[in-house]
Amino acid sequence: MWSHVTPRCVQCIKNKSFVRPFHKPSFQGKSSTASQVSNRKQITVGPLQNRISNVLQQWTRSYSAHFTYVPDTVPSSEGETVRMNLFQAVNNAMDIALASDPTAIIFGEDVAFGGVFRCTLNLQEKHGKDRVFNTPLCEQGIAGFGIGAAVAGATVIAEMQFADYIFPAFDQIVNEAAKFRYRCGNEFDCGRLTFRAPCGAVGHGALYHSQSPEAYFAHTPGLKIVMPRGAVKAKGLLLSCIRSNDPCIFFEPKILYRSAVEQVPTRDYELPIGKADILLEGENVTLLGWGTQVHVLREVAQLAQDRLNVTCEVIDLVTIQPWDRETIYNSVVKTGRLVIAHEAPLNCGLGAEIAASVQKECFLNLEAPIQRVTGHDTPFPHVFEPFYIPDKWRCLEAVRAAVEF
Amino acid sequence: MRKVTTINSILRCCSNGKYLPLGCTRPSHKVSPVLPAFSSQLIRIRSYSTVTPEGEDRPEFPGAKSGWTDRLEFVKSDLYDGIPVYRVMDREGKVLQEDEDPKLPEEMIVQMYRSMTLLNTMDKILYESQRQGRISFYMTNYGEEGTHVGSAAALNPDDMVFGQYRESGVLMWRGFTLDNFMNQCYGNELDLGKGRQMPVHYGSKDLGFVTISSPLGTQMPQAVGAAYAFKRAQKGQCVICYFGEGAASEGDAHAAFNFSATLECPIIFFCRNNGYAISTPTSEQYRGDGIAGRGPAYGLLSIRVDGNDTLAVYNATKRAREMAVKENRPVLIEAMTYRIGHHSTSDDSSAYRSVDEVRFWDSTDHPISRLRNYMLNHGWWNDDKEQEWKKKSKTAVMEAFARAEKKLKPDWRLMFTDVYEQMTPDLKQQLQGMEDHLKKYGDHYPLKNYAKSNSPIE
Ligand SMILES: Cc1ncc(C[n+]2csc(CCOP(=O)(O)OP(=O)(O)O)c2C)c(N)n1
Numbered sequence: 078m079w080s081h082v083t084p085r086c087v088q089c090i091k092n093k094s095f096v097r098p099f100h101k102p103s104f105q106g107k108s109s110t111a112s113q114v115s116n117r118k119q120i121t122v123g124p125l126q127n128r129i130s131n132v133l134q135q136w137t138r139s140y141s142a143h144f145t146y147v148p149d150t151v152p153s154s155e156g157e158t159v160r161m162n163l164f165q166a167v168n169n170a171m172d173i174a175l176a177s178d179p180t181a182i183i184f185g186e187d188v189a190f191g192g193v194f195r196c197t198l199n200l201q202e203k204h205g206k207d208r209v210f211n212t213p214l215c216e217q218g219i220a221g222f223g224i225g226a227a228v229a230g231a232t233v234i235a236e237m238q239f240a241d242y243i244f245p246a247f248d249q250i251v252n253e254a255a256k257f258r259y260r261c262g263n264e265f266d267c268g269r270l271t272f273r274a275p276c277g278a279v280g281h282g283a284l285y286h287s288q289s290p291e292a293y294f295a296h297t298p299g300l301k302i303v304m305p306r307g308a309v310k311a312k313g314l315l316l317s318c319i320r321s322n323d324p325c326i327f328f329e330p331k332i333l334y335r336s337a338v339e340q341v342p343t344r345d346y347e348l349p350i351g352k353a354d355i356l357l358e359g360e361n362v363t364l365l366g367w368g369t370q371v372h373v374l375r376e377v378a379q380l381a382q383d384r385l386n387v388t389c390e391v392i393d394l395v396t397i398q399p400w401d402r403e404t405i406y407n408s409v410v411k412t413g414r415l416v417i418a419h420e421a422p423l424n425c426g427l428g429a430e431i432a433a434s435v436q437k438e439c440f441l442n443l444e445a446p447i448q449r450v451t452g453h454d455t456p457f458p459h460v461f462e463p464f465y466i467p468d469k470w471r472c473l474e475a476v477r478a479a480v481e482f
Numbered sequence: 483m484r485k486v487t488t489i490n491s492i493l494r495c496c497s498n499g500k501y502l503p504l505g506c507t508r509p510s511h512k513v514s515p516v517l518p519a520f521s522s523q524l525i526r527i528r529s530y531s532t533v534t535p536e537g538e539d540r541p542e543f544p545g546a547k548s549g550w551t552d553r554l555e556f557v558k559s560d561l562y563d564g565i566p567v568y569r570v571m572d573r574e575g576k577v578l579q580e581d582e583d584p585k586l587p588e589e590m591i592v593q594m595y596r597s598m599t600l601l602n603t604m605d606k607i608l609y610e611s612q613r614q615g616r617i618s619f620y621m622t623n624y625g626e627e628g629t630h631v632g633s634a635a636a637l638n639p640d641d642m643v644f645g646q647y648r649e650s651g652v653l654m655w656r657g658f659t660l661d662n663f664m665n666q667c668y669g670n671e672l673d674l675g676k677g678r679q680m681p682v683h684y685g686s687k688d689l690g691f692v693t694i695s696s697p698l699g700t701q702m703p704q705a706v707g708a709a710y711a712f713k714r715a716q717k718g719q720c721v722i723c724y725f726g727e728g729a730a731s732e733g734d735a736h737a738a739f740n741f742s743a744t745l746e747c748p749i750i751f752f753c754r755n756n757g758y759a760i761s762t763p764t765s766e767q768y769r770g771d772g773i774a775g776r777g778p779a780y781g782l783l784s785i786r787v788d789g790n791d792t793l794a795v796y797n798a799t800k801r802a803r804e805m806a807v808k809e810n811r812p813v814l815i816e817a818m819t820y821r822i823g824h825h826s827t828s829d830d831s832s833a834y835r836s837v838d839e840v841r842f843w844d845s846t847d848h849p850i851s852r853l854r855n856y857m858l859n860h861g862w863w864n865d866d867k868e869q870e871w872k873k874k875s876k877t878a879v880m881e882a883f884a885r886a887e888k889k890l891k892p893d894w895r896l897m898f899t900d901v902y903e904q905m906t907p908d909l910k911q912q913l914q915g916m917e918d919h920l921k922k923y924g925d926h927y928p929l930k931n932y933a934k935s936n937s938p939i940e
């Protein structure tokens with residue numbers, strides 16, 4: 078019954094771009110099912126990791142993870158690979174950025190000793206104290222300093238210790254970084270500026286160690302916003318952000334720092350900003366997420382197959398801004414149903430923007446109202462987290478609602 | 483010979499202009515008539531101005547209050563040795579200047595000691611329980627017990643406290659029970675915060691302790707606002723605001739200092755300078771004369787105390803409170819201490835400081851041993867009492883711990899309350915959605931760990 082949904086949007090069909098064959102990024106994940114993969118593998122101690130502090134264990138340990146991590150695989154044509162988790166991949170990207178660009182600098186709170194998540198481990202030893210350094214504890218200072226350095230010609234990688242603590246820097250990011258080029262007629266710009274910020278649920282982070290504030294920044298023209306789902310993506314996307322000529326915010330789902338282990342190419346590579354990845358092809362429902370949520374959705378696709386006998390197309394948005402409309406529209410044209418899931422609250426979350434756009438562009442293709450499964454419109458609670466997050470059961474129920482509409 | 487600086491001499495220094503140029507703005511010669519409040523300021527300024535004698539040509543700039551100079555000279559940040567560290571006792575608990583001993587009654591000193599050691603015992607057990615995965619997170623107060631209890635004991639019960647997160651001793655002194663602490667750390671149904679925040683985010687309206695919030699520095703301007711409201715209410719209340727030397731780098735700290743001075747608020751800023759902000763040592767946090775050194779520039783009365791000397795902390799806070807309330811003047815106290823524990827259970831400090839360094843402070847300059855020495859010197863304490871108290875306090879902690887652990891988490895539906903005073907239609911709908919969802923999928927949720935509220939959730 079759900080085996081085929083015919084695209085009916087005349088405009089979409091007329092507009093060739095919407096029915097173009099799916100573009101497959103080189104590092105697109107294989108459509109492996111959740112059961113094929115285990116995230117319990119031991120991390121090998123490589124050159125990047127001579128010490129994992131408790132810090133990381135604390136924030137990346139999940140009492141009972143609400144998802145199963147599915148690693149990406151890269152074709153052998155990508156050359157040599159090394160087993161890395163997400164923090165090592167981020168570290169590796171920054172190492173390459175520092176080595177390949179003498180103007181590059183990295184700074185933030187506690188960055189010198191490796192950062193509380195170990196992302197900058199050994200970088201100071203390797204590249205010098207003038208290139209990798211601690212700042213005083215002041216996010217607005219970090220952001221402003223970063224903007225200035227970028228305006229003056231440096232390549233800047235600035236760390237916000239937690240995405241939850243990016244808000245003191247909101248003014249600098251939203252009113253300054255985002256608008257710099259525009260307001261001076263391109264006389265100056267701070268494009269060589271990247272903010273890295275660990276985000277997302279970890280199981281016990283409560284109000285201020287769990288937030289996913291991407292929508293606040295997506296609301297601001299002038300910023301590019303990226304969130305990787307794993308190690309391979311993190312390395313290539315971070316290098317793209319660092320080398321992009323627009324200011325970028327790179328949100329790192331902190332629960333993945335250790336659990337996202339993949340064979341990561343050792344070479345210097347970049348992955349496109351603004352390109353979504355289709356991780357699983359399906360016919361009946363499009364499941365759209367980013368960051369950790371992608372892994373939840375993969376499991377949902379399996380559950381939907383088993384329990385509802387429908388096939389889901391799982392898409393990782395990857396870039397929050399500018400988001401890949403074409404890939405999403407094409408998928409919805411095909412499936413007629415869209416479930417968007419994100420950890421951030423419902424109200425004015427990114428899902429709202431996507432839903433509004435999709436209903437406009439794919440109105441006649443839609444077989445059911447677009448479903449959003451998100452955090453509730455409350456602060457992120459500590460002991461209620463299992464009831465707060467858009468877990469697989471809430472997502473599955475949304476799939477059911479979409480197909481039974 | 484080391485010169486012992488007394489609290490009186492420091493405060494004198496502060497108010498004779500050496501550290502603190504008093505008086506708000508220099509009155510313009512053109513202002514007339516002079517308002518009464520203004521003229522009293524004028525008198526103050528006259529008596530403190532030493533640069534140019536009255537009647538001479540002086541800079542007229544609206545923001546200036548000094549004289550002219552014809553020498554090209556930059557003010558150096560290392561002009562003076564820095565504000566000295568006020569102390570009452572040496573490390574052996576011997577009082578250095580008899581008249582600086584606050585002469586607190588035996589009972590009170592013993593009570594202070596009991597609070598400090600009970601806190602220490604509670605820290606050990608809760609830290610360990612996090613290690614065993616029984617609570618999700620913890621932060622110890624090791625080495626900073628003196629700053630907590632010394633300051634808390636000098637306040638009035640109706641004063642208001644805005645804390646950072648490492649001031650559990652203040653709350654303990656004010657009457658937060660072991661059960662209160664444990665219930666919060668477990669986020670169980672008895673937690674006053676309804677299980678919403680991470681462990682150590684305590685708070686109690688009854689005890690005038692505003693609930694802790696993780697974002698650093700945010701409590702500082704809030705505390706100033708509270709002090710302003712207290713000033714207008716004229717009930718002689720004061721606000722104390724605790725913060726770390728790391729948090730003092732946030733923009734909010736600047737706002738707080740500046741607002742408190744310009745709006746003349748009865749507030750005590752209490753900086754716990756424990757040497758580190760997670761891994762960042764003070765040398766990478768600030769330059770110049772620390773946190774207290776900023777006070778004069780903002781127009782705050784300022785003092786630096788030995789935070790491991792509980793009596794010095796007491797004296798400084800007591801006097802600060804008097805001045806803050808009587809004169810509506812903000813006071814900045816920088817208590818020098820050392821964070822003996824890791825930053826939190828998420829931290830392994832051996833990655834950035836030596837074990838020897840930690841051992842030095844733990845064994846040589848600990849506030850608990852210093853206060854114990856003081857009690858021993860007075861014959862108020864002995865080994866038997868120590869043993870007995872150790873046993874008793876440990877039992878009390880363990881019992882409270884066991885009680886808290888047995889309790890259920892709060893009703894999960896409390897996730898939706900207190901976002902607004904009244905639940906909005908949206909939230910009611912989301913709550914209903916969750917109820918419906920759990921009817922179907924309840925098996926997949928840890929519902930059995932959560933209480934079912936008897937009262938309606940709204
Ligand atoms: C705005 C903000 N930025 C960063 C953090 C992360 N953080 C938590 S505690 C801490 C160090 C604070 O040091 P300090 O103020 O000296 O207090 P201490 O831990 O030494 O008591 C940091 C960086 C935070 N909680 N809030």
Ligand SMILES: [Mg+2]
Nearest residue numbers: 726727758759
């Ligand atoms: Mg500190």
